[in-house]
Amino acid sequence: MRxxxxxxxxxxxxxxxxxxxxxxxxxxxxxxxxxxEEKDVPQEVKEKFIGGKGYGLRYLWDxxxxxTKWDSEENEIVMSAGPIAxxxxxxxxxxxxxxxxxxxxxxxxxxxxxxxxGPYLKxxxxxxxxxxxxAKEDVVIVIDGTEGKITIETxxxxxxxxxxxxxxxxxMYAKDEHEKRQISVITAGTAAENTRMGILNFSFxxxxxxxxxxxxxxxxxxxTVLRNKKIKGIVVKSKPVKGDLNNPYxxxxxxxxxxxxxxxxxxxxxxxxxxxxIGTAALLDVMPDFDLLPVNNFQYGTHKDAKxxxxxxxxxxxxxxGMVDGCWYGCSLACTKAADNFxxxxxxxxxxxxxxxxxxxxxxxxxxxxxxxxxxxAILELNFYCDTYGIDTISYGTSTAFAMECYERGIIxxxxxxxxxxxxxxxxxxxxxxxxxxxxxxxxxxVGQGILRMKKLFAEEYGAEPDFLFDxxxxxxxxxxxxxxxxxxxxxxxGFGFTNKGPQHDEAWLIVMDMVxxxxxxxxxxxxxxxxxxxxxxxxxxxxxxxxxxxxIVPEGNEKTEEPAKIQEHVQNYLDLFxxxxxxxxxxxxxxxxxxxxxxxxxxxxxxxxxxxxxxxxSPYRMMGPVTKEEYESRQERxxxxxKEKVGYNPEGKTTxxxxxALREFKYDQYExxxxxxxxxxxxxxxxxxxxxxxxxxGMDFPEVLEVIEKHL
Amino acid sequence: xxLNNEEFKDFEKGMTVEDLIKYKEFNRKLLIVKVNGKLIDQxxxxxKTIEQNDNVQxxxxxxxx
Amino acid sequence: MRVKRLIKDxxxxxxxxxxxxxxxxxxxxxxxxxKSRVRVRAQENWNQLVICTQCGVCxxxxxxxxxxxxxxxxxxxNKKDCVGCxxxxxxxxxxxxxxxxxxxxxxxxxxxxxxxxxxxxGALSIxxx
Numbered sequence: 001m002r003x004x005x006x007x008x009x010x011x012x013x014x015x016x017x018x019x020x021x022x023x024x025x026x027x028x029x030x031x032x033x034x035x036x037e038e039k040d041v042p043q044e045v046k047e048k049f050i051g052g053k054g055y056g057l058r059y060l061w062d063x064x065x066x067x068t069k070w071d072s073e074e075n076e077i078v079m080s081a082g083p084i085a086x087x088x089x090x091x092x093x094x095x096x097x098x099x100x101x102x103x104x105x106x107x108x109x110x111x112x113x114x115x116x117x118g119p120y121l122k123x124x125x126x127x128x129x130x131x132x133x134x135a136k137e138d139v140v141i142v143i144d145g146t147e148g149k150i151t152i153e154t155x156x157x158x159x160x161x162x163x164x165x166x167x168x169x170x171x172m173y174a175k176d177e178h179e180k181r182q183i184s185v186i187t188a189g190t191a192a193e194n195t196r197m198g199i200l201n202f203s204f205x206x207x208x209x210x211x212x213x214x215x216x217x218x219x220x221x222x223x224t225v226l227r228n229k230k231i232k233g234i235v236v237k238s239k240p241v242k243g244d245l246n247n248p249y250x251x252x253x254x255x256x257x258x259x260x261x262x263x264x265x266x267x268x269x270x271x272x273x274x275x276x277x278i279g280t281a282a283l284l285d286v287m288p289d290f291d292l293l294p295v296n297n298f299q300y301g302t303h304k305d306a307k308x309x310x311x312x313x314x315x316x317x318x319x320x321x322g323m324v325d326g327c328w329y330g331c332s333l334a335c336t337k338a339a340d341n342f343x344x345x346x347x348x349x350x351x352x353x354x355x356x357x358x359x360x361x362x363x364x365x366x367x368x369x370x371x372x373x374x375x376x377x378a379i380l381e382l383n384f385y386c387d388t389y390g391i392d393t394i395s396y397g398t399s400t401a402f403a404m405e406c407y408e409r410g411i412i413x414x415x416x417x418x419x420x421x422x423x424x425x426x427x428x429x430x431x432x433x434x435x436x437x438x439x440x441x442x443x444x445x446x447v448g449q450g451i452l453r454m455k456k457l458f459a460e461e462y463g464a465e466p467d468f469l470f471d472x473x474x475x476x477x478x479x480x481x482x483x484x485x486x487x488x489x490x491x492x493x494x495g496f497g498f499t500n501k502g503p504q505h506d507e508a509w510l511i512v513m514d515m516v517x518x519x520x521x522x523x524x525x526x527x528x529x530x531x532x533x534x535x536x537x538x539x540x541x542x543x544x545x546x547x548x549x550x551x552x553i554v555p556e557g558n559e560k561t562e563e564p565a566k567i568q569e570h571v572q573n574y575l576d577l578f579x580x581x582x583x584x585x586x587x588x589x590x591x592x593x594x595x596x597x598x599x600x601x602x603x604x605x606x607x608x609x610x611x612x613x614x615x616x617x618x619s620p621y622r623m624m625g626p627v628t629k630e631e632y633e634s635r636q637e638r639x640x641x642x643x644k645e646k647v648g649y650n651p652e653g654k655t656t657x658x659x660x661x662a663l664r665e666f667k668y669d670q671y672e673x674x675x676x677x678x679x680x681x682x683x684x685x686x687x688x689x690x691x692x693x694x695x696x697x698x699g700m701d702f703p704e705v706l707e708v709i710e711k712h713l
Numbered sequence: 714x715x716l717n718n719e720e721f722k723d724f725e726k727g728m729t730v731e732d733l734i735k736y737k738e739f740n741r742k743l744l745i746v747k748v749n750g751k752l753i754d755q756x757x758x759x760x761k762t763i764e765q766n767d768n769v770q771x772x773x774x775x776x777x778x
Numbered sequence: 779m780r781v782k783r784l785i786k787d788x789x790x791x792x793x794x795x796x797x798x799x800x801x802x803x804x805x806x807x808x809x810x811x812x813k814s815r816v817r818v819r820a821q822e823n824w825n826q827l828v829i830c831t832q833c834g835v836c837x838x839x840x841x842x843x844x845x846x847x848x849x850x851x852x853x854x855x856n857k858k859d860c861v862g863c864x865x866x867x868x869x870x871x872x873x874x875x876x877x878x879x880x881x882x883x884x885x886x887x888x889x890x891x892x893x894x895x896x897x898x899x900g901a902l903s904i905x906x907x
Contacts, residue, residue, distance in 0.1 A: 088863040181842070207843055243862025243882055252879040255864065259877060262868020272743060272774075286775060289740065324841045330863035332839070509776060517772040518717035551776035559745040560752055564774060 002172050005153040008139065011036040013148050015125030021083030021246045021581040022046065026059065027126040029141055029152065031229055032073060032133025036150055041127060048699060051082035053110045053541040054598045055128045056099030057605060060108060061704070063132060066608055070103040070221065071228050073134055080128030081118025084581050085544020087330070088243040089258025090573070091265065092546030094119050094328020096202065102220040102501075103196040104395065104450050105478035107609040108602065109220025109501050112541055114327030114336070115202030115213075116184035119544075120145065120238035123245050135230040142173065142235045146182070155232050161438075162187040162201040163354065163388040166212040169235050170205060180205045182241075185212065186234040188223030189390020194440035195448025197395040198223025201387060204327055206355075213336065214357050214387050215327050219479060219504050223390040241329060249583030257576050258330065264555050265332045273552050277321060278311045279335035280548070283361040285311050287484075290516055291635075294370040294483045296424045297401035298474055298622050299631050301485040305374035309364055313376050318342070333549050339380055347385060347435045358383040358393075365483035366397020371404060372424025382430060389438045394504075395450060398480035400430055402451050403443075405472055411464045417443040451475035471621040477502040477611050487625055488638075489515040490667075491526045494674050497619045498530060500602045507534035513565055527677035536566075538595035543578070550574070597698045600683075600690045601705065607689065608708045614675060614688040625667045629656045632663075639663060687712060715768045724765065731758040733769065743774040781851030782889045782906045783832045784816070790901035791825040793818055800896035805885065813878055815887040816902070827901065830874040830887035836866035850906070852889045860884075 016023040024046065026039040041055075049058045056078040063076040079098040087093045096118030102109035121129055124145025131141070140155040159165045165187045174180040185203045192198025200222045203212040244251055269275055273282045284306075287293035291301030307313075315321065318339040325334040339356040359367075359379055367382040368374060386393045400422075406412045407422035414421065420429045420443055436444025446454065455473045458464040474481045479502025486492035492515070495508030510529055513519045520529045540547050555569045562568070571588050579585050586594075606612030626632040632639055633656060640651040643659060647666040651659050679686055683694035689712045695701040714724040716733070723736065730746055730753055746753040747770040753761050763769060798814035806813040817828040832853050837845040844859035845866060860883040867875045867884050877884045894902045 088861045207841070240858075241861045243864075255877060255879055259864050259867050262865050266869045286740065289738075322838065324839060326841060329841050329861045330865060332865045332868060512773050512775045516775075517770075518719060519770075519772060521718045554774060559774065564745055564772070565776070 001157045001168065004157050005140075005155060007151050007153050009034040009036060009152045011150040013038065013125065013150070015145050015148050018086075018122055018246045020249050020583060022051075023122065023125050023127050025126055026055070026128045026130060027121070027143070027150070028130045028132070029150070030133040031131065031135040031139055031141070031152055031231060034152055036152070039130075048597055050542040050594060050598075051127060052080050052085075052095075052544055053097040053099065053538070055080040056097050056110060057108060057598060057602055059128070059130050060099045060101070061601075061605055063130070064101060066610070068101055068609075069106065070101045070225055072101075074132060075101045075225060077131045077222060077225055077229075078128060079117070079121075081122060082542055082544030083246070084577050086119035086122045086246050087248070087254055087258075087577070087581070088241065089254050089330055090577060091258075091261055091326070091331040091333045091549040092328070093330060093544060095540070095544050095546050096217075097541045098200060098217045098222055100220070100222055100225050101609065102222075102478070103198075103224045104221045104452070105502050105611065107477065107501075107606045107611045109222065109479075110541065110602070111200075111217035111219050111222055112506065113200065113202045113217035114204070114215035114546065116204040116238070116328065117186060117202045117234075117236055119241075119328060120182075120184050120236040123238040123241070124236060129234075131229065131231070131234075133229065138230050138232045140169065140233045140235060141231065142237070144173075144237045146237055146239050158232055160188070160190045160193070160227075160232060161388040162189045162214055162390055163212075165233055166201065166203045166214060169233050170203065170212050173235050173237055177210070181207060182238050184236050184238075186226075187232070187390070188226045189388055189438070190440075191389035191391045191434070191437035191448065192223035193227045194445055195391060195437050196221045196224055196450050196453070197392040197399070197448060198225070198227060198390050199386075199392050200226060201390065208323055209338070209340065209355060211355055213327070213338065213355070215336065216387065216392075218392045218394060220501065221392070246581060248581045250580045253576050254580040257573050257580070261549065261573065262332045265553055268556070269333065269553055272554065274311070275548065275552055276325070276332070276334040277337075278315055278319065279325075279337040280361040281314055281337070281359055281364055282311060284309055284314075284364055287361075287365070290512070291488070292485050292511060292515075294365055294401075294485050296372050297370060297398075297405040297472060298481070298485050298487075299405075299628070300634060301487075303369060303374065306369065308374040309368055309376050309379065314359070318376060318380060331546070331549070333553060335548060335552075342380055342384070344381060344384060345377075346381065346431050347438075349384075349388070354384060356380045356384045357387055360393070362483050363393040363397075366394050366401075367430070368397075370397050370401040370483060371430055373427055373430065375427060378427040378431075382434065385431070385434045385438075389434065391434070391437060391448070394482050395480040396434070397483065398474050399447050399451050399454070400433060402454065402472065402474060403447050406454075406458060406464070411458055411469075412462060416462065450478065451480055452478045471627045473620055474622055475503070476619060477616055479503060481623060484511055486511055486623055490670055490674055491520055491529060493619055493624055493671060494526065494530050494678060495533075496623065497617050497671070498675070498678055499534070500599065500606060503623075507537055509533075519565070523673055523677040526674060527681040530678045531681045532592070535592045535595040535599060538599050539574075539591050542594065542598060543574075545574070593698070597700050600695060600698060601700050603684075603688075603690055604695075604705050604708050607712065612688065613712070614679075614686070617675060617688060619671060621664060624671065625663055626660055629660070632656050632660050685713065689713065714763060714765060717770055717772075721769070724763070726765070728763050729759055730761045730763065730769075733763065734758065734771065737771070739771060739773075745772045745774055746770070779851050780906050781832045781847070782904060783852070784829045784887055784889055784893070785903055785905050786827040786829050787901050788825060788827050790899040791818065791827055792899055792901075793820055793825040794898065796896040796898065797893035797902060800892050804890075804892050813876075813880075813885075815874070815876055815885060816893050817874075828872060828874050829902075831872055832889065833871065836870055836875055836886070839865045839869045841865070850889070853886065854888055855883065855886060857883045
């Protein structure tokens with residue numbers, strides 16, 4: 001297979017050693033022109049953009065113009081981890097952020113992914129990688145940090161699907177079994193070629209299972225961009241890993257902090273979220289209790305069959321226990337669970353016994369409950385195919401749920417779906433959709449376009465009512481909502497709605513704090529939370545860090561602290577790690593400012609690309625309240641009480657339709673008031689535009705940035 | 714009596730923290746209970762009674778994926 | 779399986795620290811309790827001996843399989859494969875996987891018996907069981 005490769009371009013270099021977390025070099029690869037360059041990172045960029053998402057957005061901004069589309073030649077995929085990434089002592093220090101113009105939203109997407117790529121790029125001499133242009137035939141990019149060599153090679157015979165290609169490339173570039181751990185591979189999949197929701201798989205070699213495991217940069221369609229550039233895969237080969245390759249300023253504080261957290265996890269994880277046994281799927285037990293588990297396109301928050309997909313089922317029957325499941329060295333939270341020897345029942349891999357990476361909570365909720373499916377094996381099979389075909393489980397799940405609701409309401413029918421009976425709960429139909437996405441045919445292709453495009457198609461071609469579609473079309477800015485029913489949480493509606501990339505819970509996960517604990521009752525409280533948490537959480541994506549060890553494990557005594565939800569001791573851990581790597585002492589307030597710079601830059605970038613104003617932050621009503629009679633009546637007592645107590649509207653003697661209307665007006669008004677409060681807190685105009693003063697304060701008043709906002713002030 | 718910043722209508726004299734947790738069907742794990750700003754340890758749930766004018770906060774320490 | 783391991787009798791320990799000196803001298807060429815694989819921790823009116831029982835939990839949490847049992851069942855660290863994550867240090871139930879900032883990798887007791895020979899009271903011994 002390797003012999004059929006033609007080397008289109010070769011670049012030899014001297015891998016620069018890391019100093020205090022940085023090499024200060026970006027790698028630029030253009031597969032259209034077969035050109036490779038080293039770029040020195042300017043000091044001002046390093047200071048203001050730090051790394052990770054900061055670098056991703058800065059380099060992407062410079063590469064594109066306001067007319068750039070996701071499939072333009074000049075669109076780039078930029079990936080960078082960040083200065084702390086690659087240390088081995090502290091859990092969750094291997095994350096990479098990937099940015100590009102998204103096929104779903106047409107604005108920048110930033111997607112967060114584990115696996116070994118980010119650290120391995122650093123150890124190979126690169127703070128980040130820019131990929132631009134479109135190749136004429138399928139290529140792989142091979143970055144060999146052991147030899148100091150980068151090649152663009154044709155790869156005619158390799159597979160496209162993630163799990164096969166991952167194995168092929170790992171095998172190909174490792175000289176023996178032992179060296180496989182030094183290889184990390186980026187792949188997409190066949191469905192990424194036929195849909196807008198393609199993902200990137202980032203691998204890490206599992207030494208015990210002897211197979212590459214896959215983590216995903218899931219949101220936004222990055223895999224679609226990769227395949228559009230005719231790139232099959234990217235291989236990074238690193239020298240053997242040691243704990244001090246970052247050449248930290250103070251290794252001792254890193255060691256101490258890491259060991260402290262390992263002990264905390266060893267003693268308390270099983271009492272808290274049980275991450276090392278079940279991973280993020282731990283939420284499956286809790287969400288239905290609070291009416292937060294999405295069922296049937298977010299119509300309901302619980303279901304009588306929810307227990308069929310609870311954690312006990314997955315732990316007892318499917319997820320192998322006792323393995324070392326961190327997605328970068330040193331993660332003792334180890335949430336990357338897998339089902340081993342799982343027999344696939346449909347499609348091209350039928351009969352194969354595979355390793356299924358997952359399910360994450362989002363997968364089980366999106367592929368499962370949101371589509372009315374409560375069969376754990378169906379979820380695992382859908383999860384496997386999403387990964388190997390290269391599709392976002394969230395966009396797939398939510399899009400399929402939307403299509404199913406349209407089918408059940410007669411908006412589309414069997415003729416339109418090519419015979420697929422897209423009813424909620426129909427596992428076979430969902431699986432067939434996915435296989436169609438891989439083959440590039442049938443109604444699967446339509447669903448693979450995402451909800452924004454489906455709404456347009458259904459209204460234009462099939463006479464569907466656009467207003468109703470807007471209500472039940474659970475997307476915003478072109479990206480499907482993540483799997484939480486936030487109807488009763490105004491803060492989370494804002495947490496989704498005011499997010500830069502689209503409705504992903506990356507920035508804010510306030511749903512329990514708001515809906516269950518009622519800790520942020522006023523608009524100002526919510527606005528403060530919608531300032532602090534998105535800024536705080538953004539920080540992780542600048543440094544190469546995973547958020548889960550921040551808040552899915554808490555130290556003893558956390559409940560006694562001033563604001564337990566912020567987990568102050570862990571915040572201090574991160575400040576200590578920052579100091580340990582860079583030698584710079586920063587405060588927790590500084591952290592927020594560091595993030596605000598990039599956050600505001602991204603907002604302006606959104607405006608530049610056409611979706612960064614108040615009107616783009618609107619939410620479909622399905623995510624805010626009951627759209628239909630059944631939804632209202634399924635929670636009648638709650639909604640009648642809300643009308644009486646919060647709206648000042650007497651529900652006695654009113655029809656459900658009248659009550660829905662009254663509640664809707666109230667909720668829309670609440671959302672607008674929240675927008676006012678949030679924009680004010682963030683230093684933006686009432687149209688959601690960062691003000692000149694705010695940008696000056698942050699030192700982000702670059703001429704190109706001011707040029708964009710000037711039109712809107 | 715306030716529970717999580719809202720008037721709790723089903724208050725009964727002599728109610729303990731434990732009674733309140735059972736009534737609201739809260740899941741035991743990861744609860745943080747404060748009465749009038751004072752943290753109540755798990756060991757005291759069954760003995761700590763709640764008064765008419767108390768401000769009770771029962772928070773889940775739960776963050777998300 | 780039969781495993782060669784250090785065993786302790788804390789009632790005999792007089793807290794002289796000769797075991798720590800001998801161990802660190804042998805493996806790090808300096809007499810430094812912080813670099814010993816066996817530790818003496820003075821308690822109120824007794825001395826606690828921190829020793830490795832060769833239980834194998836460290837092997838289970840190691841991401842690179844750098845910790846393996848040798849032919850005597852002793853758990854040994856292959857430094858070449860170790861990435862210095864210290865999960866073994868954090869998860870060791872005896873707190874006997876040691877770490878020192880001078881070293882990229884942790885270090886542990888290999889049941890060599892040097893401390894046994896150094897101990898004047900017989901508080902330490904090696905047995906196979």
